[in-house]
Amino acid sequence: MRKHPLRLATAVAAALALVTTGCSSGGDSGDPDTLKVWWWETDDSALSAAWKEAVSIFEREHPGVTVEQELKTYEQVQQSGRLILDSDDTPDVLEYLKGNATAGVVAEAGLLTDLTDVAETRGWKLDNTAQDVGLYDDNGLMGSGKRYGITNYGEYVGVWYNQDLFARNNVPVPTTPAEFEGALKTFADKGITPLALGSADYPGPHLLYTLALAHMDQRSLAAYQRFEGEPDWSAWEKAATTMREWVERKYISTDSTGIPAQDAGNAFIAGQYPMFVSGTWWSGQIAEQPTFQVGQFLFPGNELHPGSGGNLWVVPAKAKNKDLAYDFLEITQRPEVQNSLAKKGGVPVAAEPGSASSAMGLLVGDRFTELLSGDGGGLAWYPDWPVAGLNDVLLANTTDLVGGDASPRQVVEAIKAAYDAGKPSA
Amino acid sequence: MSSTDTAPSRTASAGTAMRTTAPRRAREGTSERRAGYWWYVLPGAIGFLAVVAVPFGMNLWYSLTSFRGVGDPVFIGFDNYRRLLGDPLFWASFRHSVAFIVAMAILPTAIGVVVAAVLFNYISPKFGTKVASVLRATYYLPQILPIAVAGVLWKWMYQPQYGIINTTLRDLGLGGLAQNWLGDSDLAVYAVMNVLVWLQVGYTVVVFMAGLSRVDPALYEAAELDGATWLQQFRAITLNQLRPEIAVVLITTSVAALKVFAPIFVLTRGGPGTSTIVPAYFSFANFFTTNKVGYGAAVASVLALMISVVAVALLRYQTRNSEGFEDGRG
Numbered sequence: 079m080r081k082h083p084l085r086l087a088t089a090v091a092a093a094l095a096l097v098t099t100g101c102s103s104g105g106d107s108g109d110p111d112t113l114k115v116w117w118w119e120t121d122d123s124a125l126s127a128a129w130k131e132a133v134s135i136f137e138r139e140h141p142g143v144t145v146e147q148e149l150k151t152y153e154q155v156q157q158s159g160r161l162i163l164d165s166d167d168t169p170d171v172l173e174y175l176k177g178n179a180t181a182g183v184v185a186e187a188g189l190l191t192d193l194t195d196v197a198e199t200r201g202w203k204l205d206n207t208a209q210d211v212g213l214y215d216d217n218g219l220m221g222s223g224k225r226y227g228i229t230n231y232g233e234y235v236g237v238w239y240n241q242d243l244f245a246r247n248n249v250p251v252p253t254t255p256a257e258f259e260g261a262l263k264t265f266a267d268k269g270i271t272p273l274a275l276g277s278a279d280y281p282g283p284h285l286l287y288t289l290a291l292a293h294m295d296q297r298s299l300a301a302y303q304r305f306e307g308e309p310d311w312s313a314w315e316k317a318a319t320t321m322r323e324w325v326e327r328k329y330i331s332t333d334s335t336g337i338p339a340q341d342a343g344n345a346f347i348a349g350q351y352p353m354f355v356s357g358t359w360w361s362g363q364i365a366e367q368p369t370f371q372v373g374q375f376l377f378p379g380n381e382l383h384p385g386s387g388g389n390l391w392v393v394p395a396k397a398k399n400k401d402l403a404y405d406f407l408e409i410t411q412r413p414e415v416q417n418s419l420a421k422k423g424g425v426p427v428a429a430e431p432g433s434a435s436s437a438m439g440l441l442v443g444d445r446f447t448e449l450l451s452g453d454g455g456g457l458a459w460y461p462d463w464p465v466a467g468l469n470d471v472l473l474a475n476t477t478d479l480v481g482g483d484a485s486p487r488q489v490v491e492a493i494k495a496a497y498d499a500g501k502p503s504a
Numbered sequence: 505m506s507s508t509d510t511a512p513s514r515t516a517s518a519g520t521a522m523r524t525t526a527p528r529r530a531r532e533g534t535s536e537r538r539a540g541y542w543w544y545v546l547p548g549a550i551g552f553l554a555v556v557a558v559p560f561g562m563n564l565w566y567s568l569t570s571f572r573g574v575g576d577p578v579f580i581g582f583d584n585y586r587r588l589l590g591d592p593l594f595w596a597s598f599r600h601s602v603a604f605i606v607a608m609a610i611l612p613t614a615i616g617v618v619v620a621a622v623l624f625n626y627i628s629p630k631f632g633t634k635v636a637s638v639l640r641a642t643y644y645l646p647q648i649l650p651i652a653v654a655g656v657l658w659k660w661m662y663q664p665q666y667g668i669i670n671t672t673l674r675d676l677g678l679g680g681l682a683q684n685w686l687g688d689s690d691l692a693v694y695a696v697m698n699v700l701v702w703l704q705v706g707y708t709v710v711v712f713m714a715g716l717s718r719v720d721p722a723l724y725e726a727a728e729l730d731g732a733t734w735l736q737q738f739r740a741i742t743l744n745q746l747r748p749e750i751a752v753v754l755i756t757t758s759v760a761a762l763k764v765f766a767p768i769f770v771l772t773r774g775g776p777g778t779s780t781i782v783p784a785y786f787s788f789a790n791f792f793t794t795n796k797v798g799y800g801a802a803v804a805s806v807l808a809l810m811i812s813v814v815a816v817a818l819l820r821y822q823t824r825n826s827e828g829f830e831d832g833r834g
Contacts (some may be wrong), residue, residue: 105679142517156792157792160573164574175653177793179793179794182573183572183573183574185574186575187572187574188575195809255797267716277588277687278686278687278775278776281688331688332684333664333665333684333687334687335665335684335687335775336662336663336664336666336684336685336686336687336688336776336777337663337687337690341663341665345665378602466793466795466796467789467790467793467796468793469793470789470794472794473773473775474775474776474777474778475777477687477689477775477776477777478689478776478777481687481688481689481776481777483689483776483777484777
């Protein structure tokens, strides 16, 4: 009788072993005539349309090869990306999140294919700062080192504005910080909250960072984003102070702490606010609204603006058909795919000049090219990139700031503490 | 009409029969026959090992490492736990858990027992069982709604500018009462508590109504003949008879409150600031946004330990106090 529990345990262990080995083996070693491509962009996006075109070009040029495209969600890749890359069933090409905390971590862990030599051998033109998001050093820090991914689109944060509301209230388009504050005051004096803001979401930290960038130069930017020296926290404190003042002067509604990004964007698109500080990812939705003339200007007085190349195409280290993956990546950089992206209002990184057929495409495309060249300013990446988990800290503290639950100094001290705790020790 | 002690005596005799016959059957069975039964346990045992025991063991192991989710975990002993003890956010998350125990266990139990009594003892006799059933189903509706849908629904209602709560208040000329419900760090925890109460009441009402259906109606009839008021009947009979159900509901809902995640994730993601953060969300954030998998595992382990302690304590208290469970103690 005593043997039975033992027998049971052995049977359970054996069954478990079978189950686990069955799971981990993942089955086949990969069909050489299949390219597996996973992305999360929804079908109505400019990116999805462009990449579908890349797939059809790939199929035309690779007769006999089947492309298996799977649509994932952003959250799936964000939360399970490491497991996907570490599994034996990983795709050949995957859209992945740029940044130290995401692509940097998996690059450092050896889960991504080093594309440096591939890019050189195949002559990929990646010599622009938008492509810095694909470079990671040995510590997984973005911006230099080996190439682990490429992007084929860009994005930046600017000020969207309602031209009709500006004209109706006799507000000129501001070109200096003083004029910008003047515009805010004019609207507020007329009982109109000038800025649509969703501080329950990323627009809050983006505005705070934009205000901090007004007091930062390339050196303090490198210190913050690349740990090259001590960040200028006084710039952040000035930004937090300004943001708090804007709340008190009713340039920003305290309600914004309960408003997510989508609601803020929707309210701007509905014509309820004259201005919306946010990124080019809104261009498609904003362009579709028929009720007012829309314009966009860069945050007045700033040399640096939040923005970067877009998310990455990566080739997992465990990918089965890497050569096919490289062929696909190459196609996504071709002018016809890039032009297609521009036509749909996306921001291409390698489109032919004037290829965008829409006013919005031309507006955001040309401005991004300008920012890339550094002539009219530069791309400052995003505030949460340096340290994993900083986004939650920035979000929590921005809502506390707008809600009046923390002083500008307390907010900056909390951000600094999280930044210091998370930065590489070496 | 049955006598007042029929139902309890039937339960007790059934319990006695089980206690007397089960050992006899065991004595009669051969070891070979008993060996045969092990195979029935096997699927459940494999499931338990694969889904609970092994992942929990791995979680414990990761909690002793500085694992980032990729690469090799580096053993650091109890560092994560030491850090946890000094982390104000961790303690804040447990303080919020107390609020959510009130919202998910105490208030729904109190409301549920009153609603069930009103439905069972007043609505049902006066308006018919169908009306009572429809009302019970209405209370239960939030329970069958996916939490994501319920969360989005409440977010719309709470939206400060066009949410139905604030627009209704403004339409009624009570604009001064309109609030930034989920965006105000002083209010958000109460706004979330309100949603949790709304979600949970249906469960408690259904359980208590089922409990009341086993109470002998003669108890109420006798009390009525003695001139007891509804409130006296409620205190002396309903509350007393529902003690086993109340205990079970308190245990299950308290455990659910300690590990609450989905409503927080959908409604506030722990904000504004950290005013609604809970241990499960804190653990999740460490796992998936900060890459501190080892630290997140330590939070999850402490949470599992605390839930076990609370569940065992409540079970023991309930076993000592509830007649319904005393029978099964032997």
